[in-house]
Amino acid sequence: MNSVLARAMSLRRGMFVTIARLALALAALSATVSANAETGYDAWLRYTPVEGRPARERYSSLPAVVVALGDSELVAASQAELIRGIRGMLGRTLRIAKDVPAEGAIILGTYKEVAVVVPSLGKTPQLPPEGFWLKSLVADGKSHLIITGPTDRGVLYGAFTLLRMIGLDAPITELNLRDKPFAPIRILNHWDNLDGTIDQGYAGRSIFWENGQITKDLDRVRDYARLMASVGINGCSINNVHTDTRVISTKLLPEVARVADVFRPYGISLYISLDFASPSKLGDLATSDPLDPAAVEFWKNKVDEVYTAIPDLGGFVLKADSEGRLGLSEHNRSHTDAANIIAKSLEPHGGILFYRGFDYDHHWDSTDPKNDFAKALYDNFHPLDGKFADNVILQIKQGPIDFQVREPASPIFGGLTQTNQAIELQISQEYLGQQRHLCFLPPMWKEVLDFDMKADVETRGARSNTPVKDLASGITFKRTLGGFVGISNVGRDTNWLGHQLAMANLYGFGRLAWNPNLESKQIAEEWTRLTFGHDPKVVGTIVDMLIKSWNIYESYTGPLGVGTLTDINHSHYGPDIESAENNGSGYGHRADDKGIGVDRTEKTGSGYIGQYSTPVARVYESLESCPDDLLLFMHHVPYNHVLKSGKTLIQHVYDSHYEGAREADRLVRNWQSLKGRIDEQRYQEVLADLTYQAGHAQVWRDAIANWFLRKSGIADDGKRVGNHPHRIEAEAQELTGYEPQDVTPWETASAGQAAALTAKDGRGSIRHKFAGKPGWYDLDVVYFDENDGVSKFKLFVGDQQVDEWQADDVLPHDQPSGHTSTRHRTPSIALREGDVLRIEAESDAGEQAAVDYLEITPAGA
């Protein structure tokens, strides 16, 4: 951008020429900015011109000068961001002044700094350190806009808020806006490995790591820091909790410090995930026993060394003794022993230890109904309440299992009165469609955040009102630390998360961490306006799609709190209904031929419900009062149990799955109604994602509906399940080079089988003779796009080739399954009775160009 300006300047031929050139240069600049923006890279910080927006004139009074007081890097970053944002949105380049000029200015600085230069500022509002105050003020006849707060972080959040207001067409005259974060902890965790891969990453490789090193070019990290800061996130861990010990090695620390340098101007404190076994693995000690004096010494020295490299490190994240991690139990020590030793070393540096509360030693045992994975966290940590050091935060997933499509709020939130806690929300859509399915998460998060645990009912009786957001933020029991941790999986894909619309979750997490009282709809609307502009049709359509999307995803996956019903042992992506049964994973649903669901009652089940306060437990314990959407989480019920809707459980499963798949289809059409109203690149990308989702929603629907039909033996009243009149099973057609093959698990392929190309030369065909009436038809080919090769398909009607495509997606499996099943649609082909439809395919590597079925439906039906 500077070079554009410089070139414009060098062409100076008198003042007017210069101005004209500059205007051109700026126009070119904003054109480049918006052209870049439409890849999704700029996310909600696009800063596109307000030109043509009704509110444009609102901003004409904005001062032309900006002053950054003091020497804080954060205030300087705020100034740079304001210049950038205002240039983008208003086409004006603010003048930088060192001191308050002889005209009105935007003045950036902390309370103290501003009071010195604008004595008439008067009494400043009482705000926590990271709060801010945007104040229009006339002093000595000059109209200033003051962006201030108790600390420079507050100033930064104030600057981003002002930019957001302009982006949203909000008025900014006569401002007197004060705001403050709900909680001090608002951080993101990344599960990035040092080799550049990401645990549960779906959008390319790590932005932080490559080949065991921090990436050379940190520009992307800087832009990520801007995105985080713009929604008030103040900390970020950059390596997987399944840690590579080297992250704190003497050799790597200077590298890690580079990331802290990039984060610093944006108020993001760096956090590092630790390996509990570092004393032995890195320090060559005989033991990592947390009470062994040598291990204690190791941690002290190591933590001092880390702080020498990164003096403002936020602290550490530790996952010990969980999911097979080496931990304290092998030394016969408790969680507090482990946490407190490290916390003690952190204390002199003001550092915090996040101790992950997840998955402890409760292995599913079908012979012991009391042994319930969902109970593990409470059982392990409730007895330790009050024993953790003051700088330890117990980091608790929103529900007691593991980010399933619907879970109740984890009871431990209400069970700790003397321990710092933070709620962990997963932005990564691990069990929620892996950023291939649209699933806007704030509505789900809000259900948990707003859930009243009635945690102080013992002391306050019926007046108890303790929503999870208050408990997790430390408000209820007056803890100084607490708040929100988001698991994020941004990668190097241009649009960060792989799906353009998934960025709404990152935005939503930040906004809710700042203020969990915001409504999901407001968040969706803000995000949509900032990301796609203000066309009412665009805003209305996208907001509606976002708000419905979680329920849509839920309705074609796991119903009524039963779990997502995905493959729990590997990819966590497509359907695999029995994967969690009989293997100790603890995520299962205990289905038999009479009913389904886990009995977690106190009376006859695992007793999990008893971990809630009495009034909450009472609601869950009784079948009558337990909300239907969590029914199968709390109870084992027969298939013919009648729900509050009046439907039987089994009919609800059938209906909701058909409705969900239909809604997924509707999402495509909603999106298509926006053609021409948003830029082509993002339009096409989202269209491709939604089209895929609609196909995969059918795979889910059929898998679950068919599985329940077989298990329960109860037919669908609507006669849809197991009944597909338009479907042509590939394995039953005339095959050349192809052979019928069983698909595992059976429910993930139509009729349990596919046709797989087994011929040695890798070529084959599938033929079908069309017997319908002449007309226009859409032809769907449902095939398996594995991650181990790129097979090729050609479609013929008679001798005429009508389509071709490649199976070049990278879906998470190397076999035909519910993860790889995908659909190709050839729209509107003219068919006549007797036509021979032929798929000619070439297999590649291990991918056998397997086809599940063809479906011929009247065009556009």
Ligand code: GCW
């Ligand atoms: O859901 C599981 C994920 C793991 C993750 C674990 C955790 C980093 O499948 O990839 O490990 O949760 O939260 O620690």
